[in-house]
Amino acid sequence: MPIRNQIEAVVKTLTGTPTFVYGTVNELNQLADNASFPCVFMYPLQPIDVSPQVNGSVDNTFSIYLEFLFKTDFDQYTADNETYVNQALTLANEFIVKASKYREGEGRYFRIKAGDRAKCLPVYNKFDVNSTGVNLTITLATMYFESYG
Numbered sequence: 001m002p003i004r005n006q007i008e009a010v011v012k013t014l015t016g017t018p019t020f021v022y023g024t025v026n027e028l029n030q031l032a033d034n035a036s037f038p039c040v041f042m043y044p045l046q047p048i049d050v051s052p053q054v055n056g057s058v059d060n061t062f063s064i065y066l067e068f069l070f071k072t073d074f075d076q077y078t079a080d081n082e083t084y085v086n087q088a089l090t091l092a093n094e095f096i097v098k099a100s101k102y103r104e105g106e107g108r109y110f111r112i113k114a115g116d117r118a119k120c121l122p123v124y125n126k127f128d129v130n131s132t133g134v135n136l137t138i139t140l141a142t143m144y145f146e147s148y149g
Contacts, residue, residue, distance in 0.1 A: 062140060110142065
């Protein structure tokens with residue numbers, strides 16, 4: 001199952017149940033026109049680090065880039081949009097906590113190491129539909145892998 005399915009599952013547990021949309025920049029701009037807000041936009045994974053381990057397993061570590069956005073009015077001043085940035089930051093923080101606790105089967109699916117830094121920046125007037133919030137770049141590691149044998 002693609003990683004984006006697990007990310008979507010986490011997003012669906014967030015406060016207010018934001019919509020989840022996945023795609024490239026051009027696809028997301030088009031999909032945003034008909035999306036319900038608040039919305040979490042996920043871009044394709046880049047890069048994915050593949051590390052063979054001594055015990056014969058392989059660790060996959062990847063960066064995800066998400067945007068937590070609220071629909072806003074055109075020509076709204078930045079100061080008027082600060083409330084949306086704060087709400088989006090709260091959603092991003094909630095995502096990190098819930099991703100670290102997300103379970104599939106017997107145990108946690110993602111590993112987020114204490115002390116790892118995620119980047120979060122305000123986003124204003126994003127997409128043609130006009131939205132404001134924050135973007136989040138975070139590195140996740142998967143904890144479970146298929147057994148090849």
